[in-house]
Amino acid sequence: MRRPLGVTVHRHIVDSQRLHPEATGDLSGLLNELIVAGKTISAEVNMAGLADILGMSGKTNIQGEEVQKLDEFANRTIVRRMARSGYLCVMTSEEEDTVIPVEEGYEGKYTLAFDPMDGSSNIDVNVSIGTIFAVHRRRSATGQGDLADLLQPGRDQVAAGYILYGSSTMLVFTTGHGVHGFTLDPSVGEFYLSHADIRTPERARYLSLNTGNRPYWQPRVRDFFDMVNEPDADKGRPYSSRYIGSLVADFHRNLITGGLFAYPRDSRDAGKSHGKLRLLYEAAPLAMLIEQAGGRAITDDGRNILDIEPEDLHQRVPLIIGSKLDVDEAEEFLGS
Numbered sequence: 001m002r003r004p005l006g007v008t009v010h011r012h013i014v015d016s017q018r019l020h021p022e023a024t025g026d027l028s029g030l031l032n033e034l035i036v037a038g039k040t041i042s043a044e045v046n047m048a049g050l051a052d053i054l055g056m057s058g059k060t061n062i063q064g065e066e067v068q069k070l071d072e073f074a075n076r077t078i079v080r081r082m083a084r085s086g087y088l089c090v091m092t093s094e095e096e097d098t099v100i101p102v103e104e105g106y107e108g109k110y111t112l113a114f115d116p117m118d119g120s121s122n123i124d125v126n127v128s129i130g131t132i133f134a135v136h137r138r139r140s141a142t143g144q145g146d147l148a149d150l151l152q153p154g155r156d157q158v159a160a161g162y163i164l165y166g167s168s169t170m171l172v173f174t175t176g177h178g179v180h181g182f183t184l185d186p187s188v189g190e191f192y193l194s195h196a197d198i199r200t201p202e203r204a205r206y207l208s209l210n211t212g213n214r215p216y217w218q219p220r221v222r223d224f225f226d227m228v229n230e231p232d233a234d235k236g237r238p239y240s241s242r243y244i245g246s247l248v249a250d251f252h253r254n255l256i257t258g259g260l261f262a263y264p265r266d267s268r269d270a271g272k273s274h275g276k277l278r279l280l281y282e283a284a285p286l287a288m289l290i291e292q293a294g295g296r297a298i299t300d301d302g303r304n305i306l307d308i309e310p311e312d313l314h315q316r317v318p319l320i321i322g323s324k325l326d327v328d329e330a331e332e333f334l335g336s
């Protein structure tokens with residue numbers, strides 16, 4: 001019996017493009033180039049244990065964080081491939097202080113913000129890590145893009161997604177028509193549709209946050225998460241606790257099973273007084289994904305992540321993201 005013909009991500013992108021007769025194919029081309037970069041990174045991640053790519057590069061990034069060699073490799077792979085793709089006018093990366101120009105003569109109509117390797121602290125201990133990306137239409141007319149092209153609210157994203165380098169490599173993304181998951185068949189080098197139209201359960205099953213920081217949350221936030229831990233049969237509480245320290249891995253598990261993830265602001269660490277996670281290339285793309293899958297994303301004072309007007313490339317925001325009913329409750333409790 002012939003094996004059913006798997007839907008490749010390329011086929012899915014072409015079919016999605018058909019929904020837009022006016023489409024020029026540039027967004028499709030952009031996504032396909034990004035997918036090639038993701039496959040390149042995946043191959044390196046899977047070899048990292050063997051190649052000399054584990055460990056620190058000896059540098060620190062604008063976040064003041066130790067840059068792991070794999071962060072650098074992933075960043076370089078994406079920048080080099082996308083700068084010459086012809087689809088972008090400007091980029092920003094967690095690993096680069098300022099805007100990243102594209103190659104002269106290759107200016108396109110989109111912008112790209114990305115976290116090349118999320119969950120870096122887990123690279124050397126073989127825990128899932130990932131690449132997160134967000135795409136906007138440029139605001140400037142032509143030529144090289146600039147800061148204003150990048151500082152756009154998440155509501156205006158045209159595409160968002162991540163590549164998860166885990167027990168298998170998965171690509172999960174949206175272009176505003178639902179969330180779809182693809183699993184890489186490394187023997188063929190193709191991503192095949194494995195999770196069509198993902199919907200996140202409206203009630204959480206897991207609670208994901210670093211309770212080690214509890215003493216440093218705002219009192220109202222502490223009260224909310226204490227309440228969520230109280231037994232409540234109607235809400236299936238208390239939830240099981242699952243926190244792996246890789247946002248992209250925690251997010252993906254919760255997207256599939258239902259969950260509530262939080263990284264609130266932290267009074268102990270000045271660098272986290274607005275939370276640890278970055279708006280442009282962590283919170284906003286995941287907020288688009290979760291809303292497309294029926295969930296929600298807010299700050300720890302009840303604002304919708306997608307409505308925040310960015311003021312800085314590496315702006316941090318407190319993040320509460322996941323199942324709709326639980327985030328609604330958080331919004332009511334924290335926003336009041």
Ligand code: AHG
Nearest residue numbers: 117118119120121210245246247248
């Ligand atoms: P990155 O590796 O891109 O810097 O992101 C790490 C983030 C995120 O992946 C994760 O949720 C969070 O750091 C974990 O932070 P704590 O170790 O402070 O809990």
Ligand code: MN
Nearest residue numbers: 115118119282
């Ligand atoms: Mn990250």
Ligand code: MN
Nearest residue numbers: 094115117118
């Ligand atoms: Mn990172």
